[in-house]
Amino acid sequence: MQINRIGKQTFVFHNEPNIIGAAAVVGKKEGQGPMKKWFDVILKDDSYGEKTWEKSESKILKKAILLALENAGKTKEQIDAILSGDLINQLMSSSFMARDLQIPFLGLYGACSTMTESLILGAVLIDGGYAQNIIAAASSHYCTAERQFRMPLEHGNQRPPSAQWTVTGAGSMILSNQIRSQQMIAGEPAKNLVVTHATVGKIVDAGIKDVNQMGAAMAPATVDTIMQHLKDTGREPSYYDVILSGDLGMVGKKIVKDLLLKENIDVSTVYDDCGAMMYEKEQDAHSGGSGCGCSASIFSGHIFKEMRQGKIRKALLISTGALLSTISSQQGESIPGIAHAVAVEGK
Amino acid sequence: MQINRIGKQTFVFHNEPNIIGAAAVVGKKEGQGPMKKWFDVILKDDSYGEKTWEKSESKILKKAILLALENAGKTKEQIDAILSGDLINQLMSSSFMARDLQIPFLGLYGACSTMTESLILGAVLIDGGYAQNIIAAASSHYCTAERQFRMPLEHGNQRPPSAQWTVTGAGSMILSNQIRSQQMIAGEPAKNLVVTHATVGKIVDAGIKDVNQMGAAMAPATVDTIMQHLKDTGREPSYYDVILSGDLGMVGKKIVKDLLLKENIDVSTVYDDCGAMMYEKEQDAHSGGSGCGCSASIFSGHIFKEMRQGKIRKALLISTGALLSTISSQQGESIPGIAHAVAVEGK
Numbered sequence: 001m002q003i004n005r006i007g008k009q010t011f012v013f014h015n016e017p018n019i020i021g022a023a024a025v026v027g028k029k030e031g032q033g034p035m036k037k038w039f040d041v042i043l044k045d046d047s048y049g050e051k052t053w054e055k056s057e058s059k060i061l062k063k064a065i066l067l068a069l070e071n072a073g074k075t076k077e078q079i080d081a082i083l084s085g086d087l088i089n090q091l092m093s094s095s096f097m098a099r100d101l102q103i104p105f106l107g108l109y110g111a112c113s114t115m116t117e118s119l120i121l122g123a124v125l126i127d128g129g130y131a132q133n134i135i136a137a138a139s140s141h142y143c144t145a146e147r148q149f150r151m152p153l154e155h156g157n158q159r160p161p162s163a164q165w166t167v168t169g170a171g172s173m174i175l176s177n178q179i180r181s182q183q184m185i186a187g188e189p190a191k192n193l194v195v196t197h198a199t200v201g202k203i204v205d206a207g208i209k210d211v212n213q214m215g216a217a218m219a220p221a222t223v224d225t226i227m228q229h230l231k232d233t234g235r236e237p238s239y240y241d242v243i244l245s246g247d248l249g250m251v252g253k254k255i256v257k258d259l260l261l262k263e264n265i266d267v268s269t270v271y272d273d274c275g276a277m278m279y280e281k282e283q284d285a286h287s288g289g290s291g292c293g294c295s296a297s298i299f300s301g302h303i304f305k306e307m308r309q310g311k312i313r314k315a316l317l318i319s320t321g322a323l324l325s326t327i328s329s330q331q332g333e334s335i336p337g338i339a340h341a342v343a344v345e346g347k
Numbered sequence: 348m349q350i351n352r353i354g355k356q357t358f359v360f361h362n363e364p365n366i367i368g369a370a371a372v373v374g375k376k377e378g379q380g381p382m383k384k385w386f387d388v389i390l391k392d393d394s395y396g397e398k399t400w401e402k403s404e405s406k407i408l409k410k411a412i413l414l415a416l417e418n419a420g421k422t423k424e425q426i427d428a429i430l431s432g433d434l435i436n437q438l439m440s441s442s443f444m445a446r447d448l449q450i451p452f453l454g455l456y457g458a459c460s461t462m463t464e465s466l467i468l469g470a471v472l473i474d475g476g477y478a479q480n481i482i483a484a485a486s487s488h489y490c491t492a493e494r495q496f497r498m499p500l501e502h503g504n505q506r507p508p509s510a511q512w513t514v515t516g517a518g519s520m521i522l523s524n525q526i527r528s529q530q531m532i533a534g535e536p537a538k539n540l541v542v543t544h545a546t547v548g549k550i551v552d553a554g555i556k557d558v559n560q561m562g563a564a565m566a567p568a569t570v571d572t573i574m575q576h577l578k579d580t581g582r583e584p585s586y587y588d589v590i591l592s593g594d595l596g597m598v599g600k601k602i603v604k605d606l607l608l609k610e611n612i613d614v615s616t617v618y619d620d621c622g623a624m625m626y627e628k629e630q631d632a633h634s635g636g637s638g639c640g641c642s643a644s645i646f647s648g649h650i651f652k653e654m655r656q657g658k659i660r661k662a663l664l665i666s667t668g669a670l671l672s673t674i675s676s677q678q679g680e681s682i683p684g685i686a687h688a689v690a691v692e693g694k
Contacts, residue, residue: 001362001476001524002476003476004475004476004477005427005476005477005478005479009427009451011477015348051678052678054672054674054675054678055678080352080356080547081547085456087437088672088674089436089437089672089673089674090434090436090456090458090670090671090672090673090675091456091670091672092672092674092675095550095670095672095675095683096675096680096683098549098550098683099550099552099670099683102549102550103549104356104547104548104549105547105548105549105550105685106455106457106464106467106468106547107455107456107457107464107670108453108454108455108456109432109437109438109454109455109456110453110454111437117453117454120453121453121468124471124472124475124477125471127475128351128471128474128475128476128477129348129349129350129351129352129475130351130352130358130471130475131352132352177348200427200428200451200452200453201451201452202445202449202450202451202452203442203445203446203449203452205446323437323438323442323446323454324437325401325435325436325437325438325439325442326436326437327401327435327436327439328401328437328439328442328443331398331399331401331402333443336442336443336445336446338452
């Protein structure tokens with residue numbers, strides 16, 4: 001039996017599952033930020049024509065999936081399973097999306113780490129020969145998250161500078177055991193994207209109880225997973241063109257750099273954070289973006305397209321999650337952080 | 348590359364991942380029901396010494412995992428990942444359990460289908476060579492579920508006869524790529540349990556909106572998965588000694604039998620339901636048990652032990668989930684049902 005594992009926490013995909021299609025659908029505010037040119041759809045109205053924010057989010061997720069299928073040249077009948085999750089209690093967005101699409105469904109919850117959780121398990125199902133085509137997806141919505149985790153929108157409460165802004169958006173990728181038929185992008189043959197490794201994170205709790213300090217709460221878990229990944233694979237940070245954490249925002253991004261430097265790991269030339277990348281400073285999003293949809297839409301938009309064009313060759317994506325609940329904070333608990341890493345290469 | 352898949356929705360595990368240990372921890376009421384002799388721990392007090400019900404549930408889950416490890420002869424350092432979920436918003440029980448155990452963690456949400464979701468993905472990780480030892484687990488607690496999904500406990504509301512009682516309990520199984528060292532049970536060599544197949548379900552929504560009719564809401568999804576499993580594997584129901592659905596209760600169990608009979612599939616001699624098995628009629632649990640902990644504790648208690656002794660040889664376990672959310676019902680949505688099946692054989 002082949003061992004598809006190296007080191008303590010890292011899977012190796014010898015059959016190189018391909019990411020053959022992707023799409024990102026985002027809200028109006030996200031479509032005004034620096035990432036706007038990479039998104040497939042930018043909504044004019046975040047309600048997306050639905051009567052409740054939860055139904056809007058579910059529709060955004062479904063749209064991202066249908067566009068990714070189109071991008072991959074697949075029909076939903078060719079898909080073996082959807083792996084998806086979101087922040088809404090009981091995964092309402094994902095469950096109702098999966099009800100509509102009628103594809104076998106595995107619901108995942110990793111808070112904002114969900115995009116890499118779904119990519120990891122999707123890659124395992126393809127690489128291991130259990131599936132031929134898988135949808136991996138995740139979503140979030142400012143209006144569903146804000147009222148569930150924080151305050152009613154109508155309350156108009158003040159946010160501290162360390163707070164992050166939940167991204168309205170969804171990302172979806174199609175994983176397949178077959179490579180994508182050759183396509184040309186700007187006169188050059190497009191690269192084929194393959195998932196090569198994945199590192200499953202363990203929970204690190206820094207003892208932070210302030211729900212406006214999510215970046216700080218998740219940074220130590222991010223550092224733990226990056227270091228474990230480098231150790232397991234024997235790689236230096238410079239192996240990657242890009243090391244991208246999920247959504248730590250400005251505050252958390254700085255902490256990650258500092259903590260890694262203390263361990264003599266310098267990521268300064270390759271590291272960035274999806275939360276820090278999502279908005280312009282003038283957009284009043286304070287420390288940056290957050291939510292499952294943040295790393296999901298940036299991977300499925302910016303990173304996927306840059307890799308297809310060969311402008312990024314090797315990327316390490318680390319979505320990060322804060323595993324607090326709506327009541328754990330009220331019960332005096334600190335915020336458990338988690339981060340999962342996925343290595344993707346364009347070949 | 349080996350294809351580990353048959354039919355439309357079924358994985359085949361050629362390397363036969365072993366279930367080398369299991370444990371079930373339940374509350375006082377569950378410990379007074381017909382399954383009592385199979386549980387490893389029956390609590391005297393469902394608070395389990397904790398100040399909040401959520402922390403009680405997390406502690407019950409952790410206890411079931413630690414006992415399963417002991418039963419399997421493994422230490423937590425030998426475990427590659429925990430796959431677990433529960434009903435509490437943001438998987439509070441599982442997240443805080445995983446924080447304490449410091450093992451790589453993948454959170455799953457399939458409502459009451461979570462036990463088979465974790466078994467399926469755990470079996471995939473072992474069978475595919477991505478892990479050597481995995482913990483698959485799930486939990487629920489009457490007091491956390493009741494106040495989250497229904498009414499404050501102090502309200503003492505009336506429950507209709509079709510309502511089910513959320514099980515206070517957790518079940519955990521240890522999956523391994525190595526067989527368990529030979530043990531004797533009652534003078535006979537114990538059987539080795541292997542996971543042979545898994546069928547991932549798709550969502551079936553029967554249009555039911557009454558949250559006191561969960562069994563009826565989940566029954567069509569259960570029938571869909573049973574029929575798909577039989578079709579994919581080419582088996583008759585009689586192949587199995589036991590076909591056990593998750594927690595449809597008395598009402599849902601009858602519907603499953605009726606719907607299958609309409610399709611000329613007679614399961615009457617082998618079929619039962621964990622929800623229907625959990626309580627005595629006099630225990631006032633109305634239609635029976637529900638919650639992730641229901642099928643989790645019955646598989647990890649009764650079924651695991653009977654299979655180890657060779658009294659059950661072939662079992663098909665189908666945990667069933669109602670993927671409604673705390674707000675989807677308020678928004679007029681019907682209840683999406685899902686069911687995943689896992690085939691286990693004692694060899």
